[in-house]
Amino acid sequence: MEWKYDDIGDECERFLGPYGYGGVQVSPVNEHAIMDGRPWYERYQPVSYVIQTRSGNERQFRRMVERCNRMGVRVYVDIVLNHMTGGQQGFGTAGNRFNGHEQQYPGVPFTPEHFNGPESCPTDNLEIIDWDDPVQSRNCRLFGLRDLKHSLEYVRQKQIAFLNKLIDIGVAGFRCDASTHMWPEDLKNIFSRLNNFNVQFFPPNSRPFIYHEIIYYGGSGINPNEYISLGRIIEFRFWKEITNVFRGNNQLRWLRNFGTEWGLIDGTNAFIMIDSHDLRVGHNGQLGFNINCFEPRLLKAATAFMLAWNYGIPRILSSYRWKQIIKDGKDLNEWVGPPTDLFGNIISVKINPDKSWNDEYWICEHRWRQIYNMVRFRSIVGDEPILNWWDNGDNQIAFSRGHSGFIAFNLQKSNMNIIDNNNTDNNDSLELRQRLQTGLPAGTYCDIISGDLNGNHCTGKTIIVDENGLADIYIGHDESDIFLATHLDAKL
Ligand code: LAG
Ligand code: CA
Structure with missing residues (x-):
């Protein structure tokens, strides 16, 4: 603009x-x-x-x-x-x-x-x-x-x-x-x-x-x-x-x-x-x-x-x-x-x-x-389909784009300055800690949200994917971003 x-x-x-x-x-x-x-x-x-x-x-x-x-x-x-x-x-x-x-x-x-x-x-x-x-x-x-x-x-x-x-x-x-x-x-x-x-x-x-x-x-x-x-x-x-x-x-x-x-x-x-x-x-x-x-x-x-x-x-x-x-x-x-x-x-x-x-x-x-x-x-990820959808029944979600990319969100209302007057869900200070299907080939990946991949060095969190595509995903309740993401080109 x-x-x-x-x-x-x-x-x-x-x-x-x-x-x-x-x-x-x-x-x-x-x-x-x-x-x-x-x-x-x-x-x-x-x-x-x-x-x-x-x-x-x-x-x-x-x-x-x-x-x-x-x-x-x-x-x-x-x-x-x-x-x-x-x-x-x-x-x-x-x-x-x-x-x-x-x-x-x-x-x-x-x-x-x-x-x-x-x-x-x-x-x-x-x-x-x-x-x-x-x-x-x-x-x-x-x-x-x-x-x-x-x-x-x-x-x-x-x-x-x-x-x-x-x-x-x-x-x-x-x-x-x-x-x-x-x-x-x-x-x-x-x-x-x-x-x-x-x-x-x-x-x-x-x-x-x-x-x-x-x-x-x-x-x-x-x-x-x-x-x-x-x-x-x-x-x-x-x-x-x-x-x-x-x-x-x-x-x-x-x-x-x-x-x-x-x-x-x-x-x-x-x-x-x-x-x-x-x-x-x-x-x-x-x-x-x-x-x-x-x-x-x-x-x-x-x-x-x-x-x-x-x-x-x-x-x-x-x-x-x-x-x-x-x-x-x-x-x-x-x-x-x-x-x-x-x-x-x-x-x-x-x-x-x-x-x-x-x-x-x-x-x-x-x-x-x-x-x-x-x-x-x-x-x-191009045209790859949404696969491996996961949610916790509330404000935590994750999905992959085929076998090329994976993303997870943990929306905590208190983190977003959302004033929730009728706070019925007690989700507010929850962290996301889950073993999830990423759809990705085995390997160590760089989270491109908390950091960058510079050559072979990741300045952010890493995500370790096993032979079955599973990885331990963690997003705390007080991190600077409420999501993490990675893809094939961010593999270490
Ligand atoms: C669009 N959507 O249909 C644009 O996305 C929008 O930004 C344009 O309006 C609008 N078409 C016309 O091209 C913008 C401003 C208006 C502005 C207008 C013309 O959002 O606020 O109107 O451009 O400059 C302004 C004054 C009005 C006044 C008008 C004529 O705000 O109060 O009546 O000029 O003098
Ligand atoms: Ca007209």
């Missing part, structure tokens, strides 16, 4: 590639409104399709894409097609003027006839009021943002040209913002007219990977199924259910059949996360319920489950620091943008020789050991 392209290029070479990350999603790349105080969400108010933001210009973007592709790290761009800015006027990040009130965007150009108005949006103030009504939801304004009319060939052509430019530069796909608010047939038209990939970086006839933001928590709203033929769906029920479990509101043992049996879409259509640029500040979720970097133990545990379970394509948020001020359940600083110098330039990520970084500015969740080691776990 909000990194500069030069820094992302560096990170692809020095970390994301070597540590096995498959891709990186970048914040919206096209010109957007410059807003007072420079909130992060100004990037969701497009002014034109010129590639220029505080993350860098087109030349820097191109260079980043080339560097990341060379490392096998694909680039995914967050695209905002639904709308332009709110009703204000001003300048964009590439110097183009705009007037939202008059719906004038000369940098494209878009003029009033390119927007939905009273002829297509039935509400008096042109705002979405009934979010479950498909017509309002698609043709009216989302938070006052000027809503583009995608049925027009002119609008489609402008957006197709932008997306094809990104494809020709070498990006691998898109996160499609606010898909709920665009008609599936319009999106289908736009995406069907995109170029095949740049053969400099991809096999012939490759097509972009697209994942849609459809905020659906069940009920009568716009159903994600309408968009399944258009790419992956960001499954919002995933983070919600997992968070609910890790907050102690639902026992871990129920996760045994987590997925479609819980009402989620099929994993092969799903794109998943625990935290996001929105959720971290309480947008589209509920502050205090969703898990962000201010609760690192919880974030690591929930993320580890996401990465260990065979469901969907996972994404991790890598965010910046901001001063959270919670008042009446809201974060007064929810708007705060990325760290900047006195001139408003985004501050670079600086990596020190000991691999620490300027964490007064950048959180770098992707560099947390528990997270990057679970990313490797996921690539090693």
Whole structure:
């Protein structure tokens, strides 16, 4: 989130590639409104399709894409097609003027006839009021943002040209913002007219990977199924259910059949996360319920489950620091943008020789050991099935991924700062001490959560697996992490 392209290029070479990350999603790349105080969400108010933001210009973007592709790290761009800015006027990040009130965007150009108005949006103030009504939801304004009319060939052509430019530069796909608010047939038209990939970086006839933001928590709203033929769906029920479990509101043992049996879409259509640029500040979720970097133990545990379970394509948020001020359940600083110098330039990520970084500015969740080691776990276990499920009937679980990886959790409510007023289970201070089937070949393995495997030296706990795949698993009630994990490549 909000990194500069030069820094992302560096990170692809020095970390994301070597540590096995498959891709990186970048914040919206096209010109957007410059807003007072420079909130992060100004990037969701497009002014034109010129590639220029505080993350860098087109030349820097191109260079980043080339560097990341060379490392096998694909680039995914967050695209905002639904709308332009709110009703204000001003300048964009590439110097183009705009007037939202008059719906004038000369940098494209878009003029009033390119927007939905009273002829297509039935509400008096042109705002979405009934979010479950498909017509309002698609043709009216989302938070006052000027809503583009995608049925027009002119609008489609402008957006197709932008997306094809990104494809020709070498990006691998898109996160499609606010898909709920665009008609599936319009999106289908736009995406069907995109170029095949740049053969400099991809096999012939490759097509972009697209994942849609459809905020659906069940009920009568716009159903994600309408968009399944258009790419992956960001499954919002995933983070919600997992968070609910890790907050102690639902026992871990129920996760045994987590997925479609819980009402989620099929994993092969799903794109998943625990935290996001929105959720971290309480947008589209509920502050205090969703898990962000201010609760690192919880974030690591929930993320580890996401990465260990065979469901969907996972994404991790890598965010910046901001001063959270919670008042009446809201974060007064929810708007705060990325760290900047006195001139408003985004501050670079600086990596020190000991691999620490300027964490007064950048959180770098992707560099947390528990997270990057679970990313490797996921690539090693591949499509292997969940096997050897074990639970203690409560909040201790373990399972293997085929014969390639093993993970165990011991969620102690007291450890997670969960206040349990009606403490009926006396599980609270329990350690996990069990002889369990790991599914792994015999040998000594490094727990990649309490430590790293450096060459043949394990800095964490070791797990000794016998000829039958059994091992003594121990997770105390006061350890820094509530889980342990290992896999074939962590064998000593
Ligand atoms: C998304 N989901 O559909 C993004 O994930 C979300 O981050 C985007 O909203 C939204 N689409 C529109 O692209 C973000 C902020 C909003 C912000 C909006 C436009 O979450 O809070 O709205 O970007 O910058 C802001 C103000 C509103 C105001 C609006 C128009 O917060 O109060 O009405 O701007 O001026
Ligand atoms: Ca719309």
